[in-house]
Amino acid sequence: MRIAVIDGMGGGMGAQIVQGIVKEFGGNVEIWALGTNAIATAAMVKAGAKKGATGENAIRISTRDVDIVMGPLGIIVPNALMGEITPSLAEIIASLSCRKILLPVHQPHVELVGFENRPLNELIKEAIKLVKE
Numbered sequence: 001m002r003i004a005v006i007d008g009m010g011g012g013m014g015a016q017i018v019q020g021i022v023k024e025f026g027g028n029v030e031i032w033a034l035g036t037n038a039i040a041t042a043a044m045v046k047a048g049a050k051k052g053a054t055g056e057n058a059i060r061i062s063t064r065d066v067d068i069v070m071g072p073l074g075i076i077v078p079n080a081l082m083g084e085i086t087p088s089l090a091e092i093i094a095s096l097s098c099r100k101i102l103l104p105v106h107q108p109h110v111e112l113v114g115f116e117n118r119p120l121n122e123l124i125k126e127a128i129k130l131v132k133e
Helices: 012-028 038-046 056-065 087-094 120-132
Strands: 002-007 030-035 051-054 068-072 099-103
Touching: 002 012, 002 038, 002 056, 012 030, 012 038, 012 068, 012 120, 030 038, 030 056, 038 051, 051 056, 056 087, 068 120, 099 120
Parallel strands: 002 030, 002 068, 030 051, 068 099
Antiparallel strands: none
16 A cells, blocks of 8 residues: 655654554555655654655655545635645645545634534554555
8 A cells, every 4th residue: 555645844743643643554555755855755754664755746646646634624725824735736635536534623714613623643554554455
């Protein structure tokens, strides 16, 4: 199974997702770190991703060959992550036919009704449980 973890800014959330997947699955999955910037990509690769690539075109091309995309909800929201998610990038990710497991973390310009505010580590554990299914 090939999983793409997409993150931006400092890549902290993506790195935690990568660490959780590595801990749960070891070498049984291939993790690709796809960052909106080089710092995010580097953080995810350092956390254990097998490969890393940066930028909109790298994300567009690399996600064609993955089974699951994981990351914060903001990766499908135009202008999220302080503008790092362009409208075209949000559309690329949202339109993928693969499974998407997104963590419902707060975006300043989007309010999610019905979701309780939970610690990030709980969200990551729940997301990894979904990968196992």
